[in-house]
Amino acid sequence: MIKTENVSKRYRLGQIGGTTLREELQRLSAKVRGKEDPTRMIGERDYQAGETFMALDGVSFEVKKGERVGIIGHNGAGKSTLLKLMSRVTAPTGGTIRLNGRVASMLEVGTGFHGELTGRENIYMNGAILGMTKKEIDAKIEDIIEFSEIRQFIDTPVKRYSSGMYVKLAFSVAAHLDSEIMIMDEVLAVGDMAFQKKCLDKMNDVSKTESRTILYVSHNMNTIRQLCERVIVLDHGKIVFDGDVEAGIAKYIVTTDEEKLNPFYELESLKRPYGMGTYYRFCGLTFEHKESAEYSDNEIINLLLDIDAQRKDDDLFIAVIIKNKDDTGICFSGISQKITLLEGGNRVSVRIPVDLLEADTYRLHLELISFDRYGKSLTYDNPFVSFPFKISKSGDSLIWPVKIYGNVRHHGITAEVLI
Amino acid sequence: MFNWNGNGTMDDYKIVIDSKHRLLDLHLKETFQYKDLIFLFVKRDFISKYKQTILGPLWAIIQPLLTTVVFTVIFGRLAGLTTADVPGEFLIPGFLFYMSGNICWAYFSTTLNQTSNTFLNNSATMGKVYYPRLVAPVSISISNLISFGIQFAMFLLIWLFYVIKGGTSIQITPMLLLVPLTVLQMMILSVGCGIILSSATTKYRDLAMLVSFGIQLWQYASPIAYGLQLVPERFFNVYMLNPVTPIITTFRFAVFGFGYFDLTYYLISWAVSLLLFFIGLILFSRVERTFMDTI
Numbered sequence: 001m002i003k004t005e006n007v008s009k010r011y012r013l014g015q016i017g018g019t020t021l022r023e024e025l026q027r028l029s030a031k032v033r034g035k036e037d038p039t040r041m042i043g044e045r046d047y048q049a050g051e052t053f054m055a056l057d058g059v060s061f062e063v064k065k066g067e068r069v070g071i072i073g074h075n076g077a078g079k080s081t082l083l084k085l086m087s088r089v090t091a092p093t094g095g096t097i098r099l100n101g102r103v104a105s106m107l108e109v110g111t112g113f114h115g116e117l118t119g120r121e122n123i124y125m126n127g128a129i130l131g132m133t134k135k136e137i138d139a140k141i142e143d144i145i146e147f148s149e150i151r152q153f154i155d156t157p158v159k160r161y162s163s164g165m166y167v168k169l170a171f172s173v174a175a176h177l178d179s180e181i182m183i184m185d186e187v188l189a190v191g192d193m194a195f196q197k198k199c200l201d202k203m204n205d206v207s208k209t210e211s212r213t214i215l216y217v218s219h220n221m222n223t224i225r226q227l228c229e230r231v232i233v234l235d236h237g238k239i240v241f242d243g244d245v246e247a248g249i250a251k252y253i254v255t256t257d258e259e260k261l262n263p264f265y266e267l268e269s270l271k272r273p274y275g276m277g278t279y280y281r282f283c284g285l286t287f288e289h290k291e292s293a294e295y296s297d298n299e300i301i302n303l304l305l306d307i308d309a310q311r312k313d314d315d316l317f318i319a320v321i322i323k324n325k326d327d328t329g330i331c332f333s334g335i336s337q338k339i340t341l342l343e344g345g346n347r348v349s350v351r352i353p354v355d356l357l358e359a360d361t362y363r364l365h366l367e368l369i370s371f372d373r374y375g376k377s378l379t380y381d382n383p384f385v386s387f388p389f390k391i392s393k394s395g396d397s398l399i400w401p402v403k404i405y406g407n408v409r410h411h412g413i414t415a416e417v418l419i
Numbered sequence: 420m421f422n423w424n425g426n427g428t429m430d431d432y433k434i435v436i437d438s439k440h441r442l443l444d445l446h447l448k449e450t451f452q453y454k455d456l457i458f459l460f461v462k463r464d465f466i467s468k469y470k471q472t473i474l475g476p477l478w479a480i481i482q483p484l485l486t487t488v489v490f491t492v493i494f495g496r497l498a499g500l501t502t503a504d505v506p507g508e509f510l511i512p513g514f515l516f517y518m519s520g521n522i523c524w525a526y527f528s529t530t531l532n533q534t535s536n537t538f539l540n541n542s543a544t545m546g547k548v549y550y551p552r553l554v555a556p557v558s559i560s561i562s563n564l565i566s567f568g569i570q571f572a573m574f575l576l577i578w579l580f581y582v583i584k585g586g587t588s589i590q591i592t593p594m595l596l597l598v599p600l601t602v603l604q605m606m607i608l609s610v611g612c613g614i615i616l617s618s619a620t621t622k623y624r625d626l627a628m629l630v631s632f633g634i635q636l637w638q639y640a641s642p643i644a645y646g647l648q649l650v651p652e653r654f655f656n657v658y659m660l661n662p663v664t665p666i667i668t669t670f671r672f673a674v675f676g677f678g679y680f681d682l683t684y685y686l687i688s689w690a691v692s693l694l695l696f697f698i699g700l701i702l703f704s705r706v707e708r709t710f711m712d713t714i
Contacts, residue, residue: 011712084711087549089545089547089711090710091438095437095438096436097436098434098436099433099436105548108547114467117466121462128455129544129548133455134455
């Protein structure tokens with residue numbers, strides 16, 4: 001059904017994007033005079049002429065009819081580039097992709113929706129953009145409206161829709177395409193859980209009953225598990241794994257773990273949303289006495305926080321949120337203890353015992369909050385970055401499948417025999 | 420639909436995507452297969468253009484009417500430019516004269532202007548999904564054709580009024596049949612120039628700024644606001660090489676039943692139009708493959 005051979009895609013570095021004729025002339029004259037390129041941004045890396053970046057580098061695989069393949073990898077691994085090439089949005093630099101059958105690509109929800117048109121008109125529009133003829137849409141329009149759950153709004157212009165309704169309508173169109181190959185990029189990331197489930201079921205269904213081939217990119221491992229029967233793991237433009245879903249996800253997570261566990265972060269110059277960090281600002285975070293943020297579960301994480309304060313306040317709390325690598329919250333702490341900050345620079349020590357946490361990589365999030373007299377929380381600063389750290393087991397203990405048992409080892413549960 | 424048994428040969432793959440560009444791979448057949456999309460684009464343009472306006476499609480009539488009035492006053496009354504294409508005494512109402520040139524020019528310039536931005540304006544959808552890129556300029560030329568149709572109908576009403584009223588030199592001749600041909604040529608020429616420009620603007624945005632200015636100059640280089648008689652003898656040969664000029668004069672020749680018509684210049688104009696269109700198609704199909712990387 002799909003056969004890609006040695007596909008590669010090269011992007012030029014340094015001057016991506018449109019250039020104006022003037023810039024081109026300036027560049028040329030600077031080159032002639034042997035001066036520096038005047039159009040380059042200050043601080044931009046000096047890329048040599050012809051220096052390039054391989055978004056995809058020799059990717060070959062084959063997909064059979066009716067297969068449901070998940071494509072996973074980090075940001076920048078080349079997933080979206082691969083889907084773009086397959087949906088013919090742009091052409092590869094080398095190699096060949098052969099496809100058999102009509103391709104319905106959903107790289108974005110609601111491509112081509114026009115705000116002024118009604119839901120019904122947009123179904124025709126969207127269907128036609130995805131390659132359906134009017135006749136085919138006529139035959140399916142009832143099913144599409146039914147599936148979308150928004151029948152009562154179908155003759156309202158979509159500019160009045162909520163984003164959820166928008167997604168439902170867009171997905172319904174794509175799900176009812178008469179295509180042999182369906183290409184999707186994270187389209188399920190939006191929409192509520194119930195509808196997500198409905199979409200996954202629908203895709204499973206069409207794949208089985210109509211032998212439709214599905215290529216699906218996502219960062220959400222749960223939807224990959226539910227939908228796909230095979231995964232391809234991409235890393236830096238190359239295929240590093242191709243096969244069983246669980247093994248592939250494990251491989252992907254291992255490559256995630258290789259990220260740097262920095263012991264120090266400079267936070268002062270970090271851009272925040274408006275209003276954050278105005279009165280109180282996190283300026284630095286240090287995992288104390290560590291070369292990298294790796295801990296054994298019998299250790300205690302000692303954090304040193306540098307906080308700049310514009311005024312004195314004795315009613316502040318440091319909120320610590322620990323999430324796992326899927327970005328699911330594990331625990332929260334901080335409201336139990338008030339701290340007092342003085343005007344100017346402050347240094348705060350935070351101690352986090354981690355004996356409850358299983359061996360895994362976690363992410364720490366920080367917020368500086370206070371509560372008004374009605375008990376409503378007010379966030380003074382949130383740097384909106386996470387600080388990864390790793391916990392390893394100290395002693396021998398039972399094997400702990402984190403996916404099933406969870407990240408927290410509860411020590412307080414007791415049992416006794418009564419009779 | 421496809422007879423696939425899982426272990427077919429290479430020939431079973433219908434779509435091949437690779438880095439090679441074939442010079443004459445213009446996707447014309449594919450574009451035709453997407454005719455429903457073309458129709459929907461036309462409908463979308465029409466709806467979104469007149470939505471939330473009080474007068475709606477009436478604007479298609481009001482705009483050229485106002486321009487014609489302005490032309491009649493400024494070029495006709497104040498500047499007193501000639502409206503004759505050929506020497507001699509002919510009576511055509513100035514209003515009809517300016518209107519005939521205006522509706523043609525309005526179609527040509529709008530289509531050229533809009534198609535020259537094809538890639539920039541459609542990058543949102545074209546960056547996410549494949550459809551033959553030519554669908555966009557083709558649908559633009561058709562949706563402008565609707566406006567032109569409305570304007571031409573109004574022109575015919577006024578024309579008919581003058582014909583019945585009498586007292587003009589207008590004659591109804593078989594030459595009227597030339598009208599569809601000139602309209603077709605306008606479509607080909609405007610889309611041709613438009614897609615050449617759109618291919619160039621993906622790399623050089625400056626051109627987009629130049630286009631509207633260039634169109635204005637082009638208008639003055641074409642006999643819209645004046646008759647051919649204004650053109651000095653020694654520039655005449657050069658002047659007639661402007662492919663728009665024979666279109667306009669032929670259009671007037673067709674509707675008024677007299678005027679300037681020279682087969683050589685007319686054929687040259689057709690040849691230039693077709694040539695530009697063909698060059699445009701080749702450039703367009705070349706750029707459309709990877710324009711998303713640079714836009």
